Amino acid sequence: MTQDTFIPVIDLAPAHTGNYALVGQKIHDAFVSSGFCYIKNHGIPTECIEELKKQSLDFFHLPLSEKERYRPKQAVRGFNALNRTIMYGAARPDYKEFYQIGPELSPESEQKLPKNELQGVNIWPEDRPAFRDAFLAYYKAVAECGQILLKAVAHSLNLESQFFEKKYHYPLQRTQTIWYPPAEARFESEIITYGVAPHTDYGCITLLWQDDTGGLEVQNLQNEWVSAVPIPDTLVINIGDLLCRWSNDRYRSNMHRVLNKSGKERFSIATFYDPDFDAVIDPSDLGLPETEASHYEPVTAGAYIMRRISESQKKKSA
Template sequence: MTASQSGDFGSIPIVDIRPMFDTKDHDGALRVAGEIRKAAVEVGFFYISDHNIPTDLLRAVYMCAKYFFRLPEEIKKSISINEAHRGYVAFRQTVLEGSRLADLKESFNFAYPFPPDHPEVLAGKPLVGMNQWLPREDTWRSILESYYRHVFELGQRVLEGIALSLDLKRDFFRAMYKNPLVRARLLHYPPQSPDALAGQYGAAPHTDFGCITILWQDDVGGLQVRNRSGEWVSAPYMDGTFVVNIGDMLARWSNDLFVSTPHRVVNASGQERFSIPVFFDPDFDTVVECLPNCATQDSPPKYEPIIAGDYITAKYDASYAYRQKKQTA
């Protein structure tokens, strides 16, 4: 057994995802699927290159993040997080499972653009609702909405690769993303001083809750991934790539064939760090149960079926201070 097969990886693999954008390149798509499967089984993380998202758009979104987080606190707080988890979250409002201290980060969250008369909104489903935008900042909003649309399609292509990797129809997941819980987040991590409290992280060690996460990060560094020997492996900035990782829900969906790997952010650079994860989760009412081809006679389904939205909502309720205050009010 090799080191990578045992989970003792020392680096994160890179997958050229370009064939997933060419419906005629079936052999290329199968090659991508095989590489995704290997990475999802052995590491739980992989970079993707040739992802079809314009470089100019990435630069513009980066500037949007810098612009927003340098605004006065009262302006940011004017669009504080709402019940649908859209808007601004101030520093030290997130405590991840098993952590003693709240994360040293702030964020701005936006998600699928539901209209106010959408049946899911009218039904009052958690995490379904209106985005919040700064008033009179039309260009800023337009750039972020464009980014969301581009990454939404990229996520569909990654899921097509995942479906093929499991010998499923290429479009297996697409029908589950008609009114999805796909959430984008601008993140800002301030530099941490050398004498910072022990156990204080930009993002404490955790696994992601959902299906997959698609992350753009700047060149400051700080993302680390834990292999199965307990060693922290750096996942540094690589020009022209995104980082993709498997979340708890997809691990469960795949009967633990795919691994949801712990990771953290340690910003010891002395500089600000910016990143933009997109949590690519399906429609609220999607039933998550053992996927076809993920169980055998020797490895039967391990988990009871769950509802995707209920699962994600429960994780948010346990992690965010603003949700806990409302529950105890």
Template sequence: MAYAPTKSSFTTIPVIDIGPLRTNGVQQVAQAMCEASADAGFFYITGHGIPQESIDATLRAAREFFALPPERKSDVAVNARHRGYIGVGGAKMESATRSDLKESFVYGLEVPEDDPDVRAGGRLTGPNQWPSDMPTFSASVYGLFEQMAKCARSVLAALAVGLDLPADFFHDYFTKPLARGSIIHYPPQPADLGAEQFGVGPHTDYGFLTLLWQDSVGGLEVLNREGDWVAAPPIPGTFVVNVGDLLARWSNDRFTSTQHRVVNRTGKERYSIPLFFDPNFDTVIDPRNANLPADEQPRYEPVLAGHHVLDRFNESFKYRDGATSAAHAGSAPAALGCEGGRL
């Protein structure tokens, strides 16, 4: 192993400069990333190369879109491919008592209608839908999406090196990724809504790797092993990176998928821009393929990435009430369950 995993009760989130990934500092960055991924499951990155102008353009587009009247936003209501507008009350984390106090616009990898995966249906892929009367919206939002996806690939390459795998190990699993971006607006949260109201309720991320830009308002909190919520405050010029459930499974829990939440106590509106970077739908997530030490037994059964994400979507998003995945019928190898579980 290139690193010794530690699992402490962290009290801060580390900051890692990934600029050396573009030169000759891969090993040093990989070591730092893997240590943070094992401990907190979260870290900030600087030196990512994403221009502030791209973030600013997307934030302007977000403010313009969310200021539209409800009927205009509903013109691009979220569809079965998980692309479009989700209003306040449209998402609730599994253990939450109330829906999240947020609205969002979701987009993903642009895939044409004649693509076989799109024609098959039920695989969370296809063309995006964009507001028809906002001519610069798609260019700004999708441009940042592509830049964040490129950055996510660099992060995955470093994590692979840290696991003593080839730097390009993850490449073939992300040729048509289930990559989803979102611009999220958190309205001011009235104090009288009580302690059980969250911008986003406590949860772990469903997929593989998340990159997050957050504005200066703050509110992101991460749960440590002592049960304390650790603030992940905004740091200018950074993105927050965190491990998702699928990456934790694939690493056999060498990496940690950590519960986190958003609590907007400021009385101000908040904006964030996450990228959820997940593998191709048919990727088999199996810790046996991730360079397990000889004396370590796999903790999880194999699972299809697309099935795992679909199952979690069906639990969390109101628009999918009663939804079933056509992809579950016959597309998985016989040895795989729809969700999989611990061994």
């Protein structure tokens, strides 16, 4: 299997016009083998991406004391400094900074939502309206892409195209801009400092825009690390543990990591597009064959994701 077939480029254009089945078959093949693909014709305007990149880098280049004013008050929403997260089994915390937003709901919102740490009020830097505008514009555009993509994913599992919509009334969409500082000198020791240590994602689908620096690597079927090289005008798509569970292991939630050995900064935008907090993730919903037993007990999306987030933020014991 070549790199091109292991992480294929899939054209999302047919899905934009309602041909989800054509895209779905290609998604099926990718998610069974690697759990990863690229998509082109995703529909997010280039200027939307570039503006968020500009505004985010302007923020990340501020003094730490200024950025720390916007530390999370709720889950990981807001600015997260270096060493904020540590993946399971990692010797060191991830060497990255990120800024995260979620569903933009005010305290006066009339939407009756469950009280939880993944939905609430976003934190915004003062006197930076362009930062907020750029973030929200991208957030909306990537959500539209996620909705279309999930219809193709539904077809890939022989489900009706609207299947996932029933679980996405108030989705747990978290979008974060991620800055990896130059880290060349940090690879001289025997213990590698990862931008993001090897891990699987927590939720259903991840939509990632990456700059041209490189550094994202995916584990292949031989447990070797394969570079997910930056391809202009594409997003990298991968599934997470919840969709793996939901599919009863038909789809692969695959290990991946970031190693920024470039000697320069790296920037990416990750969106975790997940179901409602109280959505029940049950493999039997996907129509298991009579001869195939469910591998997993039902879980709610929010409880599962919050547990994984909490584990990643625990301080490493001495």
